[in-house]
Amino acid sequence: MKRIALGIAYNGHAWQGWQTQPHGQTVQDCLELALSRFAAQPIGTVCAGRTDTGVHALNQVIHLDTPIERAQESWVRGTNAHLPPSVAVQWAREVDTAFHARFSAASRTYTYVILNARVRHPLWDGRVGWVHQMLDVAAMREAANALLGEHDFSSFRSSQCQAKSPVRLMHKVDVASHGQKIIVRLTANAFLHHMVRNIMGALVQVGQGREDEGYIARLLLARDRTLGAPTFSAHGLYLTEVDYPGYEFPRVSTEGFSLDSINFEDKL
Template sequence: MGTEVSPGETPTHRIALGIAYDGRSWQGWQKQPHAQTVQDTLENALEAFVGTPVSTVCAGRTDTGVHGLNQVIHLDTTVNRTPESWVRGTNAHLPASISVLWAQQVPAEFHARFSATSRDYTYVIINSRIRHPLWHGRAGWVFQPLDVEAMRQAAVCLLGEHDFSSFRSSQCQAKSPVRTMLGLEITQQGPRILVHLRANAFLHHMVRNIIGALIQVGQGRETVDYVERVLVARDRTKGAPTFAADGLYLTNVTYPDFQLPVVSPSDVGLEFLKTGPVVV
């Protein structure tokens, strides 16, 4: 593992880490001048642990307020530490809202972003007449009754490969709006409605814009064919407002060519955030 070096040089190792975070405290994943991001805070903790600056690459950049159950990152370093040391040593310098869950040395060809074949997200909606403070920042709230079956029917058109321009933020930097939705499932557990999505990759605000459109259908403001009409339009102005970030969780990233630790939602008592959604 690592890159070849000349005699006398210190070899570089590539390390993968699994990261969890409560997005309420942070202005998204990606580094910013104000430094109030998960990446800024993680890299500062890593530097404090190893004693040298560290740059990280993540599987998928999450927005302000979005939560991470098993974000995957990689870094290159000449420092030799055991996996347990990477976990405990880094966590010693992190706030309570961010944690390293696991660490593993990986081959040099591993890339947290480009080696991933799919990402899983779950969006949590609390459908209740009165908002509940214990869900603040942890779920999207809709007080009007939602027709979940209508939402399921509306979502079918999103499966497969499509141009998702209508669900893409105007600030999205992706070169192509084409993505493949591999699975989408909508379930209900009392007042909690869960939208599980799996795609090869997601565009900026794509999930939140899809949720916004599905809620329009669930509220009866739009007919079941609304989501398909928006999708075909390939025009963001035809879509619904972007829904709140509060209920969005990155739950899993898949790397079929690399054996990385798996963090199941049930491991941390969040069974409802399941990974691997099935087709509607």
């Protein structure tokens, strides 16, 4: 048996999340169907991060086991021939059997894009979170610093989360303004169910002046989800990077779709 790693990009707006469901309207169901058609045999997959309904990915990483022989480029082009426009394999690499898309990952990076504008923009429907009140980015950045380090993230955890422990290690947090966009990047060893969206809900509360800059720190200490902010929209959330020590995978090209350089006026 060979183990193959694939990099997958998808627009999650039309999908009911990553993980397979009986209705079949998930990215995993769609991808496994395409892989099975290409390989002419059933193919199962394991992913780096199970994204929620409406969440996008620039670089989801999966692995599969198969006895068949195919060139790396064939896995890309052959599978893509059976996929809809919203999902595409970006690269393929044969890896050793010690590699595991989920357990070999040292960290994952999620990026959230907020359109901070007086009115919503229909061309960005499903691709950004929209806030019409002007947000205080400096206050959001100061509040977000409390997330760094190892914490119990119970206050940012969905009631449906099945993780055995709420403790996670946050490596990096960045909050930056790019014209009408606010870009929030979070890198951690792993994330809980709805963790990023619940963090975003709290940061927006700070940006709107409804909470002060110590709000995030207080929520972490409280370890109580009922005290947190509402879960923010999935639309602006992207899985942008997964780090695997000892493995060198291609970086997905975002030429023409850099989250930092998106200019809304250019898209009119």
